[in-house]
Amino acid sequence: MAAALSDVGRLPGALTVRDDPAGVAAAAAGWIVEMAGAAISGGGRFRIALAGGSTPRTLYQVLAVTPHRERTDWGRWEVYFGDERACPPDDPANNCRMAREALLDLVPVRPELIHRMEAECSDLDAAAAEYSSILASTCHTATTGSAPRLDCILLGLGENGHTASLFPGDPALQVRDRWAVRSRADYSPFDRITVTYPVLNAAAHVAFLVTGPAKGEALRGVVEGRVPAAGVRPPDGELRWFMDTAAAGSL
Numbered sequence: 001m002a003a004a005l006s007d008v009g010r011l012p013g014a015l016t017v018r019d020d021p022a023g024v025a026a027a028a029a030g031w032i033v034e035m036a037g038a039a040i041s042g043g044g045r046f047r048i049a050l051a052g053g054s055t056p057r058t059l060y061q062v063l064a065v066t067p068h069r070e071r072t073d074w075g076r077w078e079v080y081f082g083d084e085r086a087c088p089p090d091d092p093a094n095n096c097r098m099a100r101e102a103l104l105d106l107v108p109v110r111p112e113l114i115h116r117m118e119a120e121c122s123d124l125d126a127a128a129a130e131y132s133s134i135l136a137s138t139c140h141t142a143t144t145g146s147a148p149r150l151d152c153i154l155l156g157l158g159e160n161g162h163t164a165s166l167f168p169g170d171p172a173l174q175v176r177d178r179w180a181v182r183s184r185a186d187y188s189p190f191d192r193i194t195v196t197y198p199v200l201n202a203a204a205h206v207a208f209l210v211t212g213p214a215k216g217e218a219l220r221g222v223v224e225g226r227v228p229a230a231g232v233r234p235p236d237g238e239l240r241w242f243m244d245t246a247a248a249g250s251l
């Protein structure tokens, strides 16, 4: 274990390790509420992009109940998504549906401040371009470059080192002049919309949520710089990892 923890210390950014997924969710929830308070105090709004997949569900459920529910001004939250699967909004695979069930339908976020990616559209390029416009028109511009700057972006880590829907070998990895594009996953639903590296790296705070023993190869890929998640290195922002001991020990 000692060797593994020293290896996990080679990840870029700050590291928070907890015993289990529930502990990871509680730690991440406290951090998010703190980020929200600072953003709201500083500019009156907290702009956060939620992650999809399964890991964040527990975090969203924790945010939706006492004590975290009462510790933030939900009316000041503006919610975005890091990626979305090309499926109907009510499909069980839909990331926004998961976030609504676990959090957004349970707290008083203003509906007009929830920006869903319309990935069910037949023209994914047009839907991605529309999302790029939403990001550009509702966010401040980054300190470095011209990308929209979010206060906080939550990300998961796939077993092949993908994050959001930036998959190995996908052309989306090369995009620098658009903020959201279509991409292709290696598991169903295959077609996606994802935010691009310029948005991920413009953020003030980025947090990866990684639990379980299956992400060791992906974590090694981050350390060695050979997977898509390794490209998330915000030059003017905080990068943080929240993981359990099973994930930390798998590196």
Ligand code: 6PG
Residues within 6 Å of the ligand: 051, 052, 053, 054, 055, 056, 082, 083, 084, 085, 095, 155, 156, 157, 158, 159, 162, 163, 164, 165
């Ligand atoms: C998606 C997610 C994806 C996810 C990782 C990790 O739409 O699938 O955005 O990037 O975060 O695949 O997923 P788990 O948290 O389920 O392991």
